[in-house]
Amino acid sequence: NAGVTQTPKFRVLKTGQSMTLLCAQDMNHEYMYWYRQDPGMGLRLIHYSVGEGTTAKGEVPDGYNVSRLKKQNFLLGLESAAPSQTSVYFCASSYGDVAYEQYFGPGTRLTVT
Amino acid sequence: RKEVEQDPGPFNVPEGATVAFNCTYSNSASQSFFWYRQDCRKEPKLLMSVYSSGNEDGRFTAQLNRASQYISLLIRDSKLSDSATYLCVVTLDTGRRALTFGSGTRLQVQP
Numbered sequence: 229n230a231g232v233t234q235t236p237k238f239r240v241l242k243t244g245q246s247m248t249l250l251c252a253q254d255m256n257h258e259y260m261y262w263y264r265q266d267p268g269m270g271l272r273l274i275h276y277s278v279g280e281g282t283t284a285k286g287e288v289p290d291g292y293n294v295s296r297l298k299k300q301n302f303l304l305g306l307e308s309a310a311p312s313q314t315s316v317y318f319c320a321s322s323y324g325d326v327a328y329e330q331y332f333g334p335g336t337r338l339t340v341t
Numbered sequence: 342r343k344e345v346e347q348d349p350g351p352f353n354v355p356e357g358a359t360v361a362f363n364c365t366y367s368n369s370a371s372q373s374f375f376w377y378r379q380d381c382r383k384e385p386k387l388l389m390s391v392y393s394s395g396n397e398d399g400r401f402t403a404q405l406n407r408a409s410q411y412i413s414l415l416i417r418d419s420k421l422s423d424s425a426t427y428l429c430v431v432t433l434d435t436g437r438r439a440l441t442f443g444s445g446t447r448l449q450v451q452p
Contacts, residue, residue: 270441270445271440273439318385328387328390328432328440329387330385330387332384332385332386334384335384
């Protein structure tokens, strides 16, 4: 099992460009999450999904959109990137019954210039 | 005020030492508590849950004090492989899916 994978691993964007981060999990988890991690801030939840076709806002959703068309995939979109979105983005997934045990992907390092 | 506060460290300790990390949380309605571990430039991984009665997993002991809104992690007989950042995590969500992470305490175990 690959666990949770993220694509791409690194990306540099110019202000105003758009991009989509892809997360895939092969553990048949119901729940999936997108976090960002910034120095001194800890991980902050952007959006999450409790099942295929459903999404919900987390702590810092502004400037991001998500979609979960298939159970195994969770996409994070940046429509118009800003320097404040420079961060490390982590995707995670979990079973519904043990939602606190979240399995994280290796992260995507995004720089917006 | 941050919801979850941790001393960022770093804590530099020799192998074999006992080290303790503390964490405070601001919301008294917090339901559940956990410690995650994050190695340098890697993803976080669940280390252990924290129960009111205290719990132990090998060399690791976690304690919760709800009255003081305080969580601790004790590591005995530190190993080089314990070097990592330890993240304190709480959740208000009874479904325990919306986790709030502290910014972490870095531990460096020296040979």
